[in-house]
Amino acid sequence: MTMRDPYSERQTTFVTPEQVRLQLRTAGLGSRAIAHLIDALLLLAASALVVFGTAGSIYLLSSSWFPNDGYDYLFAGMFLLLIVMNVGYFIVMEAYRGGQTFGKKAMGLRVLQASGQSATILPVVIRNLFRLLDFLPMGYFAGSTAIFFSRADKRFGDMVAGTIVVAEATAEQRKRRARIDKRIARLQAKGLLLPDLAGELGEPERALLDERDWQLLSGWAERLDPKPPVGAQGLEQRIWLHFTEKLGHSRAAYPDSRPYLAALYLAVREDWEL
Amino acid sequence: MDTTTFIRRHKPAWAELEGLLAQLGRRKARPDAAQLDRFAELYRSASANLAYLQTHAPASEAALLLGDLVSRAHNQLYAGGAAGRSKPLEFLLWGFPLLLKRRLPFIALAGALLLLGELLGYMAVRDNPAAIHSLLPAGMADRIDPARTADDRGDINSAIVSAEIMTNNIRVAVLAFLSGVTLGLFTIYLMAFNGMLVGGLAAVFAQAGYSYTFWAYILPHGVIELAAIFIAGGSGFYMGYKFFVPGELPRGIVFVQAAKESALLLLGTIPLFVIAGLIEGYITPASLPLELKYGVAGLTLAAFAAYCVYGAKRGEREQGGGSGGGDARGSLSLPASRFRKEGRS
Numbered sequence: 001m002t003m004r005d006p007y008s009e010r011q012t013t014f015v016t017p018e019q020v021r022l023q024l025r026t027a028g029l030g031s032r033a034i035a036h037l038i039d040a041l042l043l044l045a046a047s048a049l050v051v052f053g054t055a056g057s058i059y060l061l062s063s064s065w066f067p068n069d070g071y072d073y074l075f076a077g078m079f080l081l082l083i084v085m086n087v088g089y090f091i092v093m094e095a096y097r098g099g100q101t102f103g104k105k106a107m108g109l110r111v112l113q114a115s116g117q118s119a120t121i122l123p124v125v126i127r128n129l130f131r132l133l134d135f136l137p138m139g140y141f142a143g144s145t146a147i148f149f150s151r152a153d154k155r156f157g158d159m160v161a162g163t164i165v166v167a168e169a170t171a172e173q174r175k176r177r178a179r180i181d182k183r184i185a186r187l188q189a190k191g192l193l194l195p196d197l198a199g200e201l202g203e204p205e206r207a208l209l210d211e212r213d214w215q216l217l218s219g220w221a222e223r224l225d226p227k228p229p230v231g232a233q234g235l236e237q238r239i240w241l242h243f244t245e246k247l248g249h250s251r252a253a254y255p256d257s258r259p260y261l262a263a264l265y266l267a268v269r270e271d272w273e274l
Numbered sequence: 275m276d277t278t279t280f281i282r283r284h285k286p287a288w289a290e291l292e293g294l295l296a297q298l299g300r301r302k303a304r305p306d307a308a309q310l311d312r313f314a315e316l317y318r319s320a321s322a323n324l325a326y327l328q329t330h331a332p333a334s335e336a337a338l339l340l341g342d343l344v345s346r347a348h349n350q351l352y353a354g355g356a357a358g359r360s361k362p363l364e365f366l367l368w369g370f371p372l373l374l375k376r377r378l379p380f381i382a383l384a385g386a387l388l389l390l391g392e393l394l395g396y397m398a399v400r401d402n403p404a405a406i407h408s409l410l411p412a413g414m415a416d417r418i419d420p421a422r423t424a425d426d427r428g429d430i431n432s433a434i435v436s437a438e439i440m441t442n443n444i445r446v447a448v449l450a451f452l453s454g455v456t457l458g459l460f461t462i463y464l465m466a467f468n469g470m471l472v473g474g475l476a477a478v479f480a481q482a483g484y485s486y487t488f489w490a491y492i493l494p495h496g497v498i499e500l501a502a503i504f505i506a507g508g509s510g511f512y513m514g515y516k517f518f519v520p521g522e523l524p525r526g527i528v529f530v531q532a533a534k535e536s537a538l539l540l541l542g543t544i545p546l547f548v549i550a551g552l553i554e555g556y557i558t559p560a561s562l563p564l565e566l567k568y569g570v571a572g573l574t575l576a577a578f579a580a581y582c583v584y585g586a587k588r589g590e591r592e593q594g595g596g597s598g599g600g601d602a603r604g605s606l607s608l609p610a611s612r613f614r615k616e617g618r619s
Binding site: 016017018019020021022023024076079080083098112116117118122123125126129130132133156160161162168169170173206207209210211214215218270271272273274 | 276277278279281282285288289299318321322324325328331333334335336338339340341342343344345346348349350352353437438441448449451452455529530533534537538540541
C-alpha cells in the first residue's frame, strides 16, 4: 500500500496519559505546498473582493474613480483590513479551528504541538510570524529547504514554535476510498456487472481472509485501471485464482476476475476499515 | 481473536466516538455531562483497543486509522487551557508591564544599541554630509529639505499615512523579533542601523539649523515608537541569550520557550504601534506650535512610564496572590501559562 512506503515514512511518536503510543505521520512538502496554494488563492480572492468593493463604493459615493479627497478613511480602512485579513486568517484558523486552515483541511493536514497536543495561540502566532523568514528569498525557498532536511518536516517557523504539521490517516483513507469507489462506478457504467458476493460471504468465509489477503485486495483495488498494462492482466488473474481457491468459490460461477475481485473488495471492506 | 472479528466487534464504539468528536469539535458545542462522560469512556476504550491492535496487528491499516482517531480524541479531551483561555485584557493591563520589567536588561541593551547607532550616525553625517546618501535609499536623501519641514503638508492624507507608517513599524518590530533566530546578531544590526538612520537625519537638520524643528517632528510619536522598537529588539536578544545560556534544560526546549515569551512581548507592542501610528498621522504633521509638540512627546513619555510602573506593580501583586511564588521561580517559567492558571482558578 502506498500509505506505508518506506521512503515517505516520517513519523513522530508520543505517549498519551493512558500510556498508549500514538504515531503521527508528519506532512511532507508536497501536500503542504498544495494546502498553502489553496489558502493563498482563497486569500487572493478575498483581497480582490475587498479592493474592488472599496473601489466600487468610492465610485458609487463620489461618481468618480479617483476622487481627490474625502475618502482617506476608506482607503486606510481597506489597507488595514487587507493586512489583518492576510495575517489573521492563518492565526485564527490554526488556533481556533483545530489547527486547520481551509487548505490544510482539504489536504487532511493539521497543526499540532510537537508534544502531540493541539496548538495553542502563541505557537501558532510564532509559526505564522516566521512565514516572513521561511518565505525568503522567494516562494518559501528557505522553508521548503528546512522541511526537506528536517526529520519531522519542520519549516523554521515550526522549529521555533515547537509545532508539527501532521497528515491525518483518516482523511487520506477517505480520499483513497472515494477514488476507488469512483473507479468501480466508472467500470460499472461501462458494463461491468458485479456478482452479489456480500450476501454469500458468511462469517466463516470472512474469517478465512487474513491481514495479508486484505492488503492484497486493497492493493489491487487501488491499482484498478480501466486499461491495465499488458503485464498486469496476468497478475489480476492470479489474484482471482488465489481468492477463489481460498474462499472455495467455484471458478465457473465467477468466470471473470475483475468483477469478482471488485465485488469481493466491496463486500469485505467494512471488516477491515473503520 | 483475529483482527477482523476484533474490528467488527468494536467498530460501533469507534463510530460513536467519531460522531461525538465531530459534535464536540463544533465551535459552539454545548455538550451535556452524559455526553462528556460517554466521550471519555469511549476514548479510554478506544485507547485500549489501539494498544491491543498495536500488539497483535501493528502493521495493519486499522491500527493506523484507530491511532488517528485516538489522537484526535486525545487532542479534544486534553485541550484544556489551550486556545481561548488566555486573557488579553489582563495581559494588557498588567501582564505586559510585568514582562517588560523582567526583560528590562534586554530591552535596555536594544535601546543602548539604537542610541549608539544614532550617535554614530549623527557624528558621521555631521563630519561628512555626503554620508547620508549611504544611509538612505537613493533619491530619498535628495528630497530632504530641512527648510520645508514645517510647511503645511496638505497633500498628505493623514489616515493613509498613519496606516502605512504603523504597518511599516510593526514590520520592523516583527523583523527584530524574528532576528532572534540569528541568535541576536541580526538584531544588533537592525537596532544599530535604524539608530544611524535617525542620527544621520538629525545631523542633516542640525547643519541646516533646524534641530528644534526636527525633534518636534520626531518625538511626539517617536517616544512610543522607539519604546516599542526597543521592546521588540529586546525580545530578539532574549531569544539569542537563552540559546547561549540555556540553564538546566536542553537548549532546544529552552529556546522554544524563550521564543514563546518573546512572541508575547512582541504582541504587547502592537497597541503601542497603533498609538504611535495615530500620533504620527495626525499630531506630528499638524501645524501646531512646536512647543505643543514637545508637550505631547513629554505627555506620552509620562503616560507610558506610568503604565509600566503601575502595571508592573499590579502584576506583581496579582501574581504574588495567585501563584504564591512570584519572582522566586526564576525566569524560566512561562508567564503565559501562569496567566492561564490564574484564569481558571
